[in-house]
Amino acid sequence: MKLTTLTIAAVMAAGPVMADLVFPSLSYRTGPYAANGIPFADGYEDYFTLLNERDGGIGGVPIRVLECETGYNTEKGVECYESTKGEGALVYQPLSTGITYQLIPKATADGIPVHSMGYGRTSAKNGAVFSNIFNYPANYWDGASHAVTHILNENGGDISGTKIALVYHNSAYGKEPIRTLEELSAKHGYEFLPIAVDHPGQEQKSQWLQIRQQRPDYVLMWGWGVMNQVAIQEAANIRFPMDKFIGIWWSGSENDVLPAGAGADGYKALTFHNLGKDFPLYDDMQKYVVDAGKAAGAGDQLGTALYNRGMYAAMLAAEAAKKAQEISGVADITPAQMRDGMEALEITEELMTEIGLPNFGPTFSVSCENHGGNGLGAVAQWDAGAGKWSLITDYYQSDQDIISPLVAEDSAAFAAESGITPSCS
Amino acid sequence: MFYREAGDFSTTYPQDSQTFPIKFDRYRYYVVLVIAFGIIPFIINDYWANAVFVPFLIYAIAAIGLNILTGYCGQVSLGTGAFMAVGAYSCYKLMTAFPEVSMLIHIPLAGLITAGVVTIFGLPSLRIKGFYLAVATLAAQFFLVWLFNKVGWFYNYSASGQISAPQRDVFGIIVTGPNTAAWAKYMICLVFVTICAVLARNLTRGTTGRTWMAIRDMDIAAEIIGVNPLKAKLTAFAISGFFVGIAGALFFSVYLGAAEVGESFGIDKSFLVLFMIIIGGLGSIFGSFAGAAFMVLLPVFLKNVFVGWLGWPTDLAAHLQFIISGGLIIIFLIMEPHGLAQLWRVAKEKLRLWPFPH
DSSP, rough: OOHHHHHHHHHHSSSSSSSSEEEEEEEOOOOTHHHHHHHHHHHHHHHHHHHHHSSSSTTTHHHHHHHOOOOHHHHHHHHHHHHHHHBOOOOOOOOOHHHHHHHHHHHHHHTTEEEEEOOOGGGGGGGOOTTTTTTOOOOOOHHHHHHHHHHHHHHTTOOOOOOEEEETTTHHHHHTHHHHHHHHHHHHHHEEEEEEEOOTOOOOOOHHHHHHHHHSSEEEEEEETTHHHHHHHHHHTTTTTTTGGGGGGGEEEESHHHGGGGTTTOOOEEEEESSSOSSSHHHHHIIHHHHHHHSTTOOEEEEEEEHHHHHHHHHHHHHHHHHHHHHHHHOOOOOOHHHHHHOOOOOOOHHHHTTTTTTSSOOEEOOSSSTTOHHHHHEEEEEEEEEEEEOOOOOOOHHHHHHHHHHHHHHHHHHHHOOOOOOOO | OOSEEEESOOOOOHHHSSSOHHHHHHHHHHHOOOOIIHHHHHHHHIIIIIIIIHHHHHHHHHHHIIIIIIIITOOOOHHHHHHHHHHHHHHHHHHHHTSSSSSHHHHHHHHHHHHHHHHHHHHHTTTTTTTTHHHHHHHHHHHHHHHHHHHGGGTOTTTOEEEOOOEEEETEEEOOSSOOOOOHHHHHHHHHHHHHHHHHHHHHHHHHHHHHEEEEOHHHHHHHHOOHHHHHHHHHHHHHHHHHHHHHHIIIIIIEEEOHHHSSSSSSHHHHHHHHHHHHOTTTTHHHHHHHHHHHHHHHHHIIIIISSSSSHEEEEEEEEHHHHHHHHHHHHHHOOTHHHHHHHHHHHHHHTTTOOO
């Protein structure tokens, strides 16, 4: 009798009795990158919790977030992918360029979309080749161009003869912007100096000694995890002017600047969404999630840069799911319908205001030819006294004259390598 | 009772020198082979292949390779990760340069290239040993990772420095790339693991293996009785490199599909394989399998128990998993320094006397 009850309970728990929308969260709350992984994962999960609590899910179908710990490790990422894909996972957001590279062929073969928001393989922007991979609203090459444009604007449009160094994580992630920065160097006439930092980046004395010797005018950074904190601390130690030190969006969270204290004041980082918690959505978040005791993790990350980014990622996924429901006419969508929804996604200012995030991110629309949005980004600056980030520019577009040919070239190489015929039918 | 030599008569020399002298062991071995080749391929799914069997089989090859060098020949190596990278990158270069050639040729070739590289890094072993040799192989680890990161030719000048395995087949069956069936992945690894294990087993109980063990036990004494240390040490490095290279090639092409040298073949990998042979048992082929199984399956098992069944938070589960794995390693090293293989040996001795111990 008891056994029968148990079996029935197990079947009820395991079987898809109730329809639900599964959003796997390949998070990392452990390891050298945990300080960055935790706020993102919390934001991602909390937004879906909010939708469940307030709206009863998306289109009336409840959301189930499947969390799986990757530790930023590709092998564990593979295990997580395999263990969650059978549950009807709608979209993967691994928050790791290495895992994204693993998933690009696998997920394409399985027909599941991947959204690598501001990371992953940049040329996935070309949806004719990368049918299931999306990287809107901005990518690394956009980021490289945003940084250079910002430097151009600061110097009245002429930076020939200046020297720009790039401190980068010596991995696929860190190497991504090099090609773009080289092309931009040819166009604008600055001297480019790449400086690699090996995983995990706790030791950077020699790199910053090199910066002291070579005296670059600007330093850009492509770092992640503990590497960011160390680099900002080292820059403060050698009294490098912080307003000439610009990080990519992954090097611009509170965790990165707080350890350096007042020394980090004026440090700049790129971003493709707004910062802080001054948005109507946060009222709902407080009411339905935090006060109800349903916040993910320790619940202390609200309003941090990476929490906002996780929330933004979840918001884009939820909007794409709504779009997919609208297109297909069914509420319980499949990964293939989700993919179509992502490809038809259109983010407008009205939509964001309706969600409760006015002026939170750039407006963009996705199409088969363009899986990467319009390449809009902005620069944020850290105010150590007030302890907060604030945007110091409007959203501006990256140099498409440089980036579009690079995207076309790299995606064509991928298509040739893997035998894909680019098509947008 | 049933586990003993009595009544099992050898009538020929080959019978007398077979790997499993006890009938029960022999049958058990055949049963394992039948299950592995005849049953698992038909029931395996993507999860079991990618999360359990394929990594287990590949790590078993790497552990056999390192066991030959460290367990049988006594030369400590901390460069296994980088040597796997040599296999992976040679396999990648071969796959992209000769797309029409079968993977069954590319993978052993990658093994041969690795054997050459490892032999070069093994040359210092003729002069130094112990900790000093470990440091020399550690240098190999860092040098090779740096090399594969630095020189664009190795990764065909791709923008990110990642290598991705294109789709390749064996007799028309796709074995690499995203469209590979779970059973095909499993089978190619199983075929290589079986060949490697049989090869290693027979090498280690023949002349070559005996010279290795002589060098391991006391190199001066070995030299006096006529073992050539140059030949013994370098063959150990070369053959170990061959196996590790095959493991690296499979690891990249069949298991991961895309790899990045610092992340996939870093120093952690060297330590992981070293832990496998220490836990499994130095100088034992069975120990290589047991150690690989322990290190691959335990985290997956714990994760499924904590997160899948108990529904605990993933970070708590991940931290507990570190504590449990680490604790078990320490307990093993204290309670049974000779590893799982020794437990197995003791169990067999007990079985042989059962049910009438002294």
